[in-house]
Amino acid sequence: MAASSLRSFIKDVRAAKTLADERSIVTKQSAKVRTKLRDDHLPHSKRRTNIQKLLYLYILGEKTHFGQVECINLIASDQFVDKRLGYLATNLLLDEQQDLLTLLTNMLNNDLTHLNKYIVSLALMTLGSLSSNELARDLYPDVEAIMQSSKDPFLLKKALQVVAKLICKDASLLEIFPLGFLTTNILSSGLLPTHGVWLGVCKVLTAILSNITSEVPEPTINEIVQQLKVLTPQLLSKLSSLNTKNLEPAFDVQGVQDPFLQCELISTLKWIFKISTELDAKDVLSFTDKFSDLLTQLATNTDTHKNPGQAVLYEITRTIFDLNMSQPLRILGINILGNFLKTGKGVKLNNNIKYVALNTLIDVVKREPDAVQRHRTFISSCLYDPDISIKFRSLELTFAILNEDNLLELVKEIICFLEKIANPNFDRLSPYVDIDDSKDLIVYSVDHLIEKFDLYPESKESEKLRNLFKILGVVGGIINLDTINEFLITINNITKWADKIGILFEMLQATISNDRANIGSQLVSIWCIGEYADILLKFESNDKVINEISMANYLLKLDSGSRISNNCLLIHYVMTAALKLSSKISEPAAVERLRQIIKSHSKDPNLSIQTKSIQYELIFNQPNNVKRLMLTAMPKFNRNRVVNNDEQTQLRKLQHQQENAKSNTTADLLLDLLSEPAPTKNKNKAPAQHVVLPENSTLINESNQLEVYSFPVSIVEGNAHFELYFKNKGPEVTNLQSLCAVPKTQKLILGQIHPSHNDIGINQFVKQSLKISGSGNLKLRVKLSYTSRDGGPMTEQFDHKFNHSI
Amino acid sequence: MSIRFILCFNKQGVVRLIRWYVGNESSGDTQDVIAQIYRLISSKDHKRHSNFVEFSETTKLVYKRYAGLYFVMGVDLRDDDPIYLSHIHLFVEVLDSFFGNVCELDIVFNFYKAYMVMDEMFLGGEIQEVSKDVLIERLGTLDRLE
Numbered sequence: 021m022a023a024s025s026l027r028s029f030i031k032d033v034r035a036a037k038t039l040a041d042e043r044s045i046v047t048k049q050s051a052k053v054r055t056k057l058r059d060d061h062l063p064h065s066k067r068r069t070n071i072q073k074l075l076y077l078y079i080l081g082e083k084t085h086f087g088q089v090e091c092i093n094l095i096a097s098d099q100f101v102d103k104r105l106g107y108l109a110t111n112l113l114l115d116e117q118q119d120l121l122t123l124l125t126n127m128l129n130n131d132l133t134h135l136n137k138y139i140v141s142l143a144l145m146t147l148g149s150l151s152s153n154e155l156a157r158d159l160y161p162d163v164e165a166i167m168q169s170s171k172d173p174f175l176l177k178k179a180l181q182v183v184a185k186l187i188c189k190d191a192s193l194l195e196i197f198p199l200g201f202l203t204t205n206i207l208s209s210g211l212l213p214t215h216g217v218w219l220g221v222c223k224v225l226t227a228i229l230s231n232i233t234s235e236v237p238e239p240t241i242n243e244i245v246q247q248l249k250v251l252t253p254q255l256l257s258k259l260s261s262l263n264t265k266n267l268e269p270a271f272d273v274q275g276v277q278d279p280f281l282q283c284e285l286i287s288t289l290k291w292i293f294k295i296s297t298e299l300d301a302k303d304v305l306s307f308t309d310k311f312s313d314l315l316t317q318l319a320t321n322t323d324t325h326k327n328p329g330q331a332v333l334y335e336i337t338r339t340i341f342d343l344n345m346s347q348p349l350r351i352l353g354i355n356i357l358g359n360f361l362k363t364g365k366g367v368k369l370n371n372n373i374k375y376v377a378l379n380t381l382i383d384v385v386k387r388e389p390d391a392v393q394r395h396r397t398f399i400s401s402c403l404y405d406p407d408i409s410i411k412f413r414s415l416e417l418t419f420a421i422l423n424e425d426n427l428l429e430l431v432k433e434i435i436c437f438l439e440k441i442a443n444p445n446f447d448r449l450s451p452y453v454d455i456d457d458s459k460d461l462i463v464y465s466v467d468h469l470i471e472k473f474d475l476y477p478e479s480k481e482s483e484k485l486r487n488l489f490k491i492l493g494v495v496g497g498i499i500n501l502d503t504i505n506e507f508l509i510t511i512n513n514i515t516k517w518a519d520k521i522g523i524l525f526e527m528l529q530a531t532i533s534n535d536r537a538n539i540g541s542q543l544v545s546i547w548c549i550g551e552y553a554d555i556l557l558k559f560e561s562n563d564k565v566i567n568e569i570s571m572a573n574y575l576l577k578l579d580s581g582s583r584i585s586n587n588c589l590l591i592h593y594v595m596t597a598a599l600k601l602s603s604k605i606s607e608p609a610a611v612e613r614l615r616q617i618i619k620s621h622s623k624d625p626n627l628s629i630q631t632k633s634i635q636y637e638l639i640f641n642q643p644n645n646v647k648r649l650m651l652t653a654m655p656k657f658n659r660n661r662v663v664n665n666d667e668q669t670q671l672r673k674l675q676h677q678q679e680n681a682k683s684n685t686t687a688d689l690l691l692d693l694l695s696e697p698a699p700t701k702n703k704n705k706a707p708a709q710h711v712v713l714p715e716n717s718t719l720i721n722e723s724n725q726l727e728v729y730s731f732p733v734s735i736v737e738g739n740a741h742f743e744l745y746f747k748n749k750g751p752e753v754t755n756l757q758s759l760c761a762v763p764k765t766q767k768l769i770l771g772q773i774h775p776s777h778n779d780i781g782i783n784q785f786v787k788q789s790l791k792i793s794g795s796g797n798l799k800l801r802v803k804l805s806y807t808s809r810d811g812g813p814m815t816e817q818f819d820h821k822f823n824h825s826i
Numbered sequence: 827m828s829i830r831f832i833l834c835f836n837k838q839g840v841v842r843l844i845r846w847y848v849g850n851e852s853s854g855d856t857q858d859v860i861a862q863i864y865r866l867i868s869s870k871d872h873k874r875h876s877n878f879v880e881f882s883e884t885t886k887l888v889y890k891r892y893a894g895l896y897f898v899m900g901v902d903l904r905d906d907d908p909i910y911l912s913h914i915h916l917f918v919e920v921l922d923s924f925f926g927n928v929c930e931l932d933i934v935f936n937f938y939k940a941y942m943v944m945d946e947m948f949l950g951g952e953i954q955e956v957s958k959d960v961l962i963e964r965l966g967t968l969d970r971l972e
Binding site: 027030034072075076078079080081100101104105108111112115116138144145148149174177178181182184185214215216219220223270271273278279280281283287327328330331334335338371372373374375376406407409410 | 843856879915934938951955959971
C-alpha cells in the first residue's frame with residue numbers, strides 16, 4: 021500500500037529514540053525520495069507517495085528543492101488526486117520569487133478553463149497564493165471569465181479573491197476590472213450572495229482602492245466613483261443587517277453574527293471613505309452620516325465580553341481614528357477602548373484586548389487627551405498587570421496623559437508602582453517578570469518622571485523635592501548613574517531655600533546614619549555635603565547627627581569603601597565634595613581628614629582620579645578667601661533637552677528589541693538603537709553598562725578564552741537563582757551562546773546574556789541569570805559556543821557541582 | 827489585511843503545519859525564524875499573557891494554544907489582532923469536526939488533509955469562507971474525491 025509507506029516513514033521518525041537516530045532516518049529517506057523521483061518510469065501511485073514524503077520532509081524543515089520540478093510535473097497529470105497533491109506541493113515548496121513559476125503558466129491556464137470545477141478551484145487557489153506580475157497579466161482574463169460566468173458560489177468567491185490578489189500584483193489591472201459587474205450581477209442578482217462571496221467583493225474593493233494612484237486615468241477614476249455611489253449603500257445595508265439579535269446559527273460566533281464579514285465590511289467602507297475624501301467625491305461622501313450612525317449603532321449593540329465582539333469594536337475604533345471622524349465618534353472610540361481596560365467583577369481577565377486598547381490609546385491620546393484622562397484609573401491598574409508588554413504600554417500611556425492637573429496624583433501612583441517593582445523579591449513574587457524587564461521599567465519611569473518634574477509649580481517645590489528623594493531611596497541603586505545628574509540639577513534649581521534646606525537636612529540625616537543606603541542616595545548626599553554644608557550647619561535642629569566632623573567622616577568612610585569596590589564615580593564625587601567642604605568648615609581635625617582623602621589618591625592607578633587629586637591638592641592649599649571664590653555653590657542650571665520626535669515609540673522599540681534579544685537573534689536591532697542620531701535620552705537606554713564581577717563569586721571553569729564564574733543570588737528551599745559571569749581573556753568574542761542543563765528533578769530558566777552576546781572585548785564581563793527550581797543537589801552542565809576573532813567558531817563544555825542543594 | 831504565514835507546532839517546538847503566503851522576507855533561514863517564534867511563544871504564560879507578539883518590522887504574531895498544539899499566524903503589523911484569534915479558533919473548530927475530535931496525531935499523519943482544510947478556509951492569506959457548515963460539507967465532498 022502506497023499510503024502505508026508514508027505512514028511508516030512518519031512512524032519511524034516518531035519512534036526515533038535519539039536525535040541522531042532521527043537524523044539518520046530522515047537523511048536516508050530524503051536520499052531515497054530523491055532517487056525515486058528521478059526515475060521517469062515510476063508509477064503514479066509511487067510518485068504520489070514520494071511527493072507526500074517530500075512534503076513531510078518539508079514540514080520537518082528539510083531541504084526539498086530537488087523535488088520542486090517533480091511537483092509541477094504532477095499537476096500535468098490527468099488524474100484529480102495527482103493534480104491535488106501536485107498543487108498542494110507546489111504551493112508549499114515554491115515561493116513567489118522563483119523562476120520556476122513560469123512553468124506553471126500553461127498548466128494554470130488549462131486548469132482554469134477545465135470542465136471539472138474542483139480542478140478549477142485548485143488552480144484558483146494556487147494562483148491566489150503564488151503569482152508574479154507576469155502570471156497576473158497572463159491569467160487575469162481567465163479569472164475574470166470565471167467570475168463572470170460561474171454560477172457556483174465556491175468558484176465565484178475564489179475568483180473574486182484571486183482578482184484581488186492579481187490587482188495587488190499588477191495595479192494596472194484595476195483599470196480593466198468591470199466594477200459594475202459587482203453591483204449589477206453579483207450583489208443584486210436573484211440569488212443572495214453568500215458570505216464567502218461578500219468577503220470576496222470586499223477584498224476586490226479594498227485591492228482596487230488601496231492601489232489607486234495619481235497615475236490612474238481620469239475616466240477610470242470617474243467610473244470607480246460612480247460605482248462606489250451604488251456600492252456604498254449596499255455595503256452599509258449588509259453591515260447593518262449583520263448587526264442583529266436574530267443570529268443565524270451558521271454564522272454565530274460566540275453571540276456575534278459573522279464578525280469576520282463585519283470587520284471586512286467596516287474596513288472596506290473605511291477605504292471607500294478614505295479614497296472618496298482624497299478624490300473629493302461628494303456623491304459618496306454624502307453617506308458619511310449614515311456610516312457614522314451605523315458605527316454608533318454597532319458600538320452600542322455589540323457584546324464587548326468575548327473576542328469576536330471585541331474584534332468588531334476594535335475595528336470600529338480604528339476606523340474612527342483612521343478617518344478622523346467627528347468628535348462625538350472619537351470620544352465614543354476612546355470610551356470603547358477605555359472599557360477594554362476594565363477588569364471588573366465577573367469580567368474575565370483579558371489581556372489581549374487590553375494590549376490592543378493600550379496600543380491604540382497611545383496612538384490617539386494626542387488627539388483626544390481629555391477623553392483618555394477619564395480612563396486614568398484603568399490605565400493605572402494596568403501597571404500591575406502580570407503581562408510585561410501591558411505594563412510597558414500602560415506606563416507609556418500614563419506619562420502621555422500626565423499634565424499639570426493630575427501631576428500630584430499620577431506621580432504618587434508611579435512612585436507607588438516603583439516601590440513595588442523595585443522590591444528585590446519582586447521577581448520571585450511575580451515569576452513572569454524578568455529582573456531586566458523591571459529594571460527597564462524603572463529606568464524608563466525615572467527618566468520620564470524627572471522630565472515631568474518641570475511641571476511642578478513653584479508653590480509645590482517642597483513636594484517635588486520630597487518626591488525626588490523618595491524615588492531616589494526606592495530605586496537609587498537600580499537607575500543608571502547618569503540619571504543622578506538630572507536629580508542634582510533638579511535639586512540645584514530649587515530656589516525656595518527655607519523648605520529646601522529642611523528637606524535636605526532630613527535626607528542627609530537619614531543617609532549618613534544608614535550604612536545600607538543605595539549608591540544613588542550616596543552620590544546625592546555627597547554632592548549636597550559639598551554644595552550646601554555651610555547652610556546645613558546653620559540649620560536649627562535638635563539632632564546633632566550633622567556636624568563638621570560627621571560630614572568629613574562620612575566622606576572618608578565612603579572613600580575607603582569605594583577603594584575596595586573600585587567605584588570611580590563615587591571617588592570623583594567624594595573628592596569634589598571634600599574640596600568644597602574644606603572651604604566651608606573650620607574644625608582643623610575635619611579639614612585634615614578631607615586633605616587626607618584628596619591626598620590619598622595622588623598615586624591612584626586611575627589617571628583621571630590621580631590628576632584630579634593633584635589639582636585639588638593645589639586648590640586645597642590656597643588661602644581660604646581664594647578658595648571660597650573658586651568653590652561657590654552652583655548657579656541655576658539650564659537644561660538643554662534634545663526633543664526626540666521618536667519618544668513615543670522608543671519604549672516599544674526598546675521592548676521589542678528585548679523580546680528579540682531574548683530569543684537570541686543577531687544584535688541588528690540593538691545596533692539600530694545605538695546608531696540612531698543620539699538624542700541625550702538614548703544614552704540611558706543603550707544597554708552599554710559594564711558588568712562587574714560581584715565579590716564572592718567563584719571561578720567554576722577556565723579555558724584559554726573564557727573564565728566562567730558563578731554567583732549565588734539567592735538559594736532557598738526549592739528555588740535557586742544564580743548568575744553566571746563570563747570573562748573574556750582573549751581576543752574579541754562574538755555570538756556567545758551558553759546552554760545549560762540541570763538534573764532531571766530540576767527545572768531551569770535561562771536568562772539572556774547581558775548586556776550583549778556580541779562584541780565582548782578583552783577582559784570584559786557578560787552575565788547570564790539561571791533560575792533553578794525543583795529539588796536535589798545543584799549540578800550544572802554548561803555548553804558554550806562562540807566565535808573568537810582569531811580562532812573562529814569554538815565550543816566548550818564543562819560540568820560543575822555546587823556546594824548547595826535545594 | 828493579510829496573513830503572512832500559518833504555523834502550527836507542538837509544545838516541544840516540532841512543526842506540524844507550516845504555510846507561507848508571503849515569501850519569507852527576513853533574509854534569515856526559515857528554520858531560524860521558526861525557532862525564534864517558538865522561543866518567543868513557548869516562554870509565555872498563555873493564561874496571563876496576551877496572545878499577540880510584535881515580531882518584526884512588518885509582522886506580528888497572533889497565537890493560541892489548543893491542548894499541546896500552538897497555532898500561530900503571522901499577520902500584518904497594521905491588522906486588527908483580535909479577529910485573527912477568531913480565525914484560529916474557527917480553523918481549529920473545523921479541523922475538530924472534520925477529523926472528529928482532532929488530536930495532534932491526526933494532523934501528523936494526515937497533514938495533507940489538514941492543508942486541505944486550511945486551503946478551503948484561506949486563500950492567498952485571506953479568509954475566504956467563514957461558515958463552518960459550508961466548510962464541513964465542502965471538505966466532506968473533497969475528501970471523497972480520492
